[in-house]
Amino acid sequence: NAGVTQTPKFRVLKTGQSMTLLCAQDMNHEYMYWYRQDPGMGLRLIHYSVGEGTTAKGEVPDGYNVSRLKKQNFLLGLESAAPSQTSVYFCASGKGQGGADTQYFGPGTRLTVL
Amino acid sequence: GQNIDQPTEMTATEGAIVQINCTYQTSGFNGLFWYQQHAGEAPTFLSYNVLDGLEEKGRFSSFLSRSKGYSYLLLKELQMKDSASYLCAVVDSNYQLIWGAGTKLIIKP
Numbered sequence: 001n002a003g004v005t006q007t008p009k010f011r012v013l014k015t016g017q018s019m020t021l022l023c024a025q026d027m028n029h030e031y032m033y034w035y036r037q038d039p040g041m042g043l044r045l046i047h048y049s050v051g052e053g054t055t056a057k058g059e060v061p062d063g064y065n066v067s068r069l070k071k072q073n074f075l076l077g078l079e080s081a082a083p084s085q086t087s088v089y090f091c092a093s094g095k096g097q098g099g100a101d102t103q104y105f106g107p108g109t110r111l112t113v114l
Numbered sequence: 115g116q117n118i119d120q121p122t123e124m125t126a127t128e129g130a131i132v133q134i135n136c137t138y139q140t141s142g143f144n145g146l147f148w149y150q151q152h153a154g155e156a157p158t159f160l161s162y163n164v165l166d167g168l169e170e171k172g173r174f175s176s177f178l179s180r181s182k183g184y185s186y187l188l189l190k191e192l193q194m195k196d197s198a199s200y201l202c203a204v205v206d207s208n209y210q211l212i213w214g215a216g217t218k219l220i221i222k223p
Contacts, residue, residue, distance in 0.1 A: 041215055042201070042203075042212075042213030043157070043211075043213040045211070099144075099203075099206075100164075103159070107156050
């Protein structure tokens with residue numbers, strides 16, 4: 001039982017490049033989330049999904065896109081990376097009740113945009 | 115706007131007790147979480163309070179007062195491994211989690 005996994009763990013991009021971050025969970029959770037974490041700030045929700053085939057915008061969705069084609073996977077895309085997107089990205093999953101249920105986090109992806 | 119306040123950093127001594135406070139102003143309330151996050155790692159669940167009062171779980175306890183918009187996390191018999199950031203998060207009326215910036219706890223021998 002791997003829980004929540006994320007790939008890659010580290011990435012360096014140049015401004016304007018694109019990339020996709022992959023999140024996978026094996027707990028059969030309905031809800032999945034993408035957050036970014038920056039120094040001195042709380043976790044900020046980028047996008048989330050309440051089930052396979054659904055996505056919704058969070059607090060800071062601009063510059064990101066997501067897809068949830070399979071229940072166990074949640075992809076985060078950066079179409080044209082900017083230095084402001086340098087951050088640590090965490091994926092999380094939960095059983096239900098939205099944010100009122102415990103969220104289980106992946107190990108994070110450390111992204112630097114030059 | 116929605117706001118969660120926690121001290122940025124606290125220092126305590128191994129074996130002692132420390133209380134980390136969290137105050138919140140949110141649109142509605144459907145519960146409050148505490149998560150622990152070691153440096154360079156993912157947050158992990160510590161506690162969830164939805165009713166007023168104290169929840170005890172081993173060396174860790176969490177208290178909630180909904181009328182005061184206040185919670186605290188109490189850590190007893192501190193160990194070096196408790197050095198971490200402690201994140202307070204509130205579930206608002208839309209069942210979205212609003213996160214505080216976290217409190218970095220430094221344990222000294």
